[in-house]
């Protein structure tokens with residue numbers, strides 16, 4: 001008799017948690033990055049240039065500042081991107097100087113967007 005009771009209770013909770021499981025299985029909670037971070041068509045003009053102007057130009061501007069790679073325009077930024085140093089430094093990878101120096105690391109979404117732009121050949125788009 002008691003065994004039957006236990007089986008009934010476990011079946012009840014089993015079904016209840018299955019239903020709850022389905023209820024919470026929505027896309028936004030399981031894959032927040034995919035819905036929040038759009039890396040499909042990252043543009044140099046509307047994403048890469050503005051974020052570098054904001055976070056990097058205080059130090060990386062002017063005519064080839066001594067010892068510091070200039071990041072003023074597409075040619076200079078793309079050269080740094082293709083050398084691997086741009087992504088290495090902003091992702092704080094081993095062997096690179098962590099950038100922005102003295103500042104906060106970029107969000108993971110900003111890093112994904114930069115990576116996506118670099119993977120497409122760092123175009124002037």
Ligand code: HEC
Nearest residue numbers: 055056059067068080085086089095096097099100101102
């Ligand atoms: C406060 C000044 C400052 C800011 C802001 C800054 N940098 Fe730098 N950055 C430097 C200096 C100084 C160096 C040279 C470091 C050295 O060689 O010791 C450097 C070096 C680099 C290098 C070469 C790294 C290497 O390992 O060779 C890259 C790439 C770079 N910075 C990118 C950036 C980017 C991208 C940003 C913005 C997200 C940024 N920096 C923001 C000062 C700055």
